Amino acid sequence: MDMEIDHYAVLGLPSGEQGSKLSSKEIKKAYHSKSLELHPDKRPDDPNAHENFQKLKTSYEILKDENGRRAFDDLLRVRREKVLRQSQQSSKRRKMMSDLEERERAAFAADSRGKDRDEEERIAKKLREEIARIRAMNARRVVTPDVSVKKGGEKRKETSSSGGGLDKERVLKVTWDRIGGEDYSAQRLRELFREFGEVEDVVIRSSTKKKGSALVVMASKDDVVTATRSVLGDLRNPLLVLPLQPAVAPTFSSAQEPMESKTPELSNLVGAGFQAFEDSVLAKLRKAAERQK
Secondary structure, eight states, rough: OGGGGOOOHHHTTHHHHHHHHHHHHHHHHHHHHHHHHHHHGGGGTTTTTTHHHHHHHHHHHHHSSHHHHHHHHHHHHHHHHHHHHHHOOHHHHHHOOHHHHHHHHHHHHHHHHHHHHHHHHHHHHHHHHHHHHHHHHHHTTOOOOOOOEETTTEEEEETTTTTOOOOOOOOOOEEOGGGOOOOOHHHHHHHHHHSSSSSSEEEEEOOOOEEEEEEEEESSSSHHHHHHHHHHEEEOOOOOEEEEEEHHHHOOOOOOOOOOOOGGGGGGOOOHHHHHHHHHOOOHHHHHHHHOO
């Protein structure tokens, strides 16, 4: 079924030669606009909302990938050329052809159809391979950043499965209370934080009966700063958003000489102290939400 889908049409874009000339920025803009329209939260009565939203994401993944889009454009080109050749055949000429000419034409048409079919199959195979590569690449993008936490005088380190480094200043720590069993999924968190910039990954760290916790990896440090200053989530169950590693700001003496760098006070809240801080902020957010009702 993947071979029959027009990925440009799924995003609401023109297809064919006009679609192949679209820029990556135009494709991204169309995807964001379409995702707001087809998001399952906007279509609670549509049983196919989730499936349609997944198709939209798949089409966008193919078109934003350079090799995937090139293979899809080639497939559309071959199909257009085949339709054009078929439309150019003259019915009047076929009627006037002799038996010999008819046999020659039929033989040539069969050979032409065979070449068209072979080229279409070759390009379709290449597109399938690109789609499989993109899906495999997205499946491997499960990242757990390196995090060092002091607790009870001992140091515990969590490392990513790939062993690669990650800029911790692009990572947000998100916590929430699970009121009445309510919880935030990775997909829900991704949609909430997407309004501040591109979300590279969401990792659910822990989820108990009372509290939930996750790490959100943003594309830039500026996105982290913007999200940290915002209140997110449902009013009855707001999210506490903090940077995993606040930026270090140097201090200066009266002579304008750099002194020892000091991190914000949040970085000194560890163990039970950080837990108490989170509980206090979440309680204030809930009270503010109740006053707004």
